Amino acid sequence: MYDKVLVTGSNGFVGRATVERILSRGHDVRGLDVQPTSSISGIEYCSCDVREFQQVRDAVVGCDAVVHLAALPSPRFVDGPSTFDVNVTGSYNIFEAADQEGIQRVVQASSMNAVGCTWNLDDFVPDRFPMDENQTVAVSDPYSLSKRISETLGQYYWHRSGISGVALRMPGVLSEGAIDSDDFLAFRNQMRSFLDEFQTRPTAEQKRLLGLVRRQVLEFRATRGLEFGTDVPEPTGDDLGEIPEGLWEQYMWQRFMLWSVVDVRDAAQAFAKSIDADYTGAHELWITDRVNSLVYDSRTLVTLFFPGVTNGRGELAGAESLISTRKAQALLGFSAEYSVADVLR
Ligand SMILES: NC(=O)c1ccc[n+]([C@@H]2O[C@H](COP(=O)([O-])OP(=O)(O)OC[C@H]3O[C@@H](n4cnc5c(N)ncnc54)[C@H](O)[C@@H]3O)[C@@H](O)[C@H]2O)c1
Numbered sequence: 001m002y003d004k005v006l007v008t009g010s011n012g013f014v015g016r017a018t019v020e021r022i023l024s025r026g027h028d029v030r031g032l033d034v035q036p037t038s039s040i041s042g043i044e045y046c047s048c049d050v051r052e053f054q055q056v057r058d059a060v061v062g063c064d065a066v067v068h069l070a071a072l073p074s075p076r077f078v079d080g081p082s083t084f085d086v087n088v089t090g091s092y093n094i095f096e097a098a099d100q101e102g103i104q105r106v107v108q109a110s111s112m113n114a115v116g117c118t119w120n121l122d123d124f125v126p127d128r129f130p131m132d133e134n135q136t137v138a139v140s141d142p143y144s145l146s147k148r149i150s151e152t153l154g155q156y157y158w159h160r161s162g163i164s165g166v167a168l169r170m171p172g173v174l175s176e177g178a179i180d181s182d183d184f185l186a187f188r189n190q191m192r193s194f195l196d197e198f199q200t201r202p203t204a205e206q207k208r209l210l211g212l213v214r215r216q217v218l219e220f221r222a223t224r225g226l227e228f229g230t231d232v233p234e235p236t237g238d239d240l241g242e243i244p245e246g247l248w249e250q251y252m253w254q255r256f257m258l259w260s261v262v263d264v265r266d267a268a269q270a271f272a273k274s275i276d277a278d279y280t281g282a283h284e285l286w287i288t289d290r291v292n293s294l295v296y297d298s299r300t301l302v303t304l305f306f307p308g309v310t311n312g313r314g315e316l317a318g319a320e321s322l323i324s325t326r327k328a329q330a331l332l333g334f335s336a337e338y339s340v341a342d343v344l345r
Contacts (some may be wrong), residue, residue, distance in 0.1 A: 002065035002105055002275050004028045008050060008094060009069030011039040014109065014173055014267050018067060019043060021268035025276065032059050033070065050090030056097040063101065067271050068094045068108040072143070075119050075227050080142035087146035088153075095157045103163065107274040110151050110167035110284060112323070113144035118172075118256050119226050120144075123218060128311035129302055130324035131258065133169075133284050141227060151284050158282035166274045166283045166331070171260035171323070173267050180343040188340075191254070191294055194246030199300070210304070213243045213251045220252070255305045258322040259292035263338035273332040285328040291319040291341040298322055 010031030038045035225232030298316040328334040
């Protein structure tokens with residue numbers, strides 16, 4: 001039905017894998033990226049800046065569907081106005097040009113950051129576990145804001161023009177081979193050992209250290225130390241005082257990302273299925289591995305790091321992902337084919 005698919009950001013990390021997967025399903029692909037030449041041979045290619053409407057309008061001519069991935073993918077390396085410009089103006093231009101061309105399906109890369117998470121200045125707390133698409137939005141950085149607004153653009157063009165599509169909320173995407181790399185496995189085993197050891201400590205000490213790390217993490221995040229142009233180094237070693245480095249890593253990073261990852265081949269799977277699946281409307285969908293990245297008991301992670309969230313905690317089984325992909329399974333037939341659970345050693 002959607003013979004020719006325009007893939008924006010086709011030279012990028014997720015874009016290259018997505019082009020390959022869409023081609024394997026029998027579609028023609030036109031790549032689009034701001035770079036002068038395509039990094040993928042054998043496809044039609046359009047060098048285009050998504051901020052420039054006329055360039056985008058020309059690029060969609062003759063296409064039947066769009067996968068929109070082009071973006072500046074973090075608040076760390078570019079300033080807020082640039083992120084807003086590429087990610088929001090770029091998304092608007094893509095949807096508007098698709099609409100003018102009569103295209104009826106546009107799928108886009110969103111992020112777990114569309115609800116908050118990784119870059120939050122303040123705490124991020126799921127309403128329930130596993131977290132689902134009804135999660136309260138609490139974004140506080142330019143990148144996350146841009147992703148949330150782009151999701152709203154998807155809703156807008158569904159109501160305005162009947163363009164159906166999904167916004168795939170991805171966690172950190174792992175490159176092919178990462179899940180069974182020595183580095184990944186060593187990190188995971190180190191963190192699992194740390195958590196095992198931490199739980200042998202007296203309850204009062206666990207609580208005291210969790211209180212200390214929480215205070216320091218929230219103080220650090222409030223400095224905007226994670227954003228471009230803010231030169232605040234993360235505390236390490238002696239600066240952490242009594243806080244073990246493993247606890248800092250867990251609280252500062254893994255907790256805010258809900259120990260979630262997705263393999264790039266599964267991200268590509270989800271984008272390809274989003275083109276072909278039979279649905280109407282505009283939907284935000286979570287896309288993750290089926291287990292948490294440490295393959296650690298999920299109820300233990302929640303009890304230690306989100307003690308105030310009891311809603312749904314009892315439903316978590318084993319190392320089940322703290323984010324539900326049930327909606328993506330129902331709408332797209334998505335389930336992770338490459339799981340960190342498959343390489344436990
Ligand atoms: N990689 C992740 O962990 C991750 C997680 C969640 C969401 N995402 C989202 O997935 C999408 C792809 O991310 P990625 O990791 O492949 O990033 P990437 O940086 O590898 O790819 C993005 C591509 O967009 C292109 N681009 C940038 N500005 C452009 C412009 N003005 N006009 C046209 N093209 C432009 C870049 O040249 C690049 O090839 C992004 O929307 C990102 O926000 C990524």
